[in-house]
Amino acid sequence: MGATKIMVIRHAEKPDTYNGQAYHGVDETGTTCGTSGAKSLVTIGWQRAGGLITLFAPPWGPKAPTLGMPEHIYAADPGSGGETPSRRPFETVIPVAAMLGVRIDARHKKDAFAKVVTDALGKEGVVLICWQHELIGSIGQCILTGTSTTAPFGIPETWPNGPHGARYDLVWVFDRPSGTGAITGFTQFAQMLLPGDAAAPLG
Secondary structure: OOEEEEEEEEOOOOOEEEOOEEEOEEOOOOOOEEHHHOOOOOHHHHHHHHHHHHHHOOOOOOOOOOOOOOOEEEEOOOOOOOOOOOOHHHHHHHHHHHHHOOOEEOOOOHHHHHHHHHHHHOOOEEEEEEEOHHHHHHHHHHHHHHOOOOOOOOOOOOOOEEOOEEOOOEEEEEEOOOOOOOOOEEEEEEOOOOOOOOOOOOO
16 A cells, blocks of 8 residues: 555745845754855745644644645755755755654655655655655656556646746645555645635636
8 A cells, every 4th residue: 555645835935025025045943044045945935834734733734634644754855965956845844744753755856756756655644745846747747657547637737826936835635545546636725824825726
């Protein structure tokens, strides 16, 4: 038996301009910040990361039957390398992983998402994957391929955009209740955690 539910999220807010104000990143310990925090979340992103606890972890979550309590959590490798990788996926799931007492599996680099999907499908129970938005469409296709799912379920090829670019406020939920075989359902769940969060896309 393998994963019964796989939830995929984009990392939380990155350095950018929000409501006319420029925000710089800060790491989880506050030792790297300002322009040096370019690969970390901004304070708004840390608010979202903390808010994810209410979506996925007791006593507040899972917030809706669509979601589940993660038993396995994956994020792209935040370690240093030739080109400094983004720390944002790892940072985004730190609070919920700590609340649940689940270790974050961050062994795989950003482009090795196919290996993450293969590993995740073999885990029993509920899985949460946090990744860079430009690769989440490919992750979705890997989940379909890895489960021999032929029904498309209207899964977007790319992570949806909002008025200000790619959205931070969604959860893609892939259901496979038996833990084997094909995916039986797909939902785009709206987090609705912070001001400005929107309803899930149609279709």
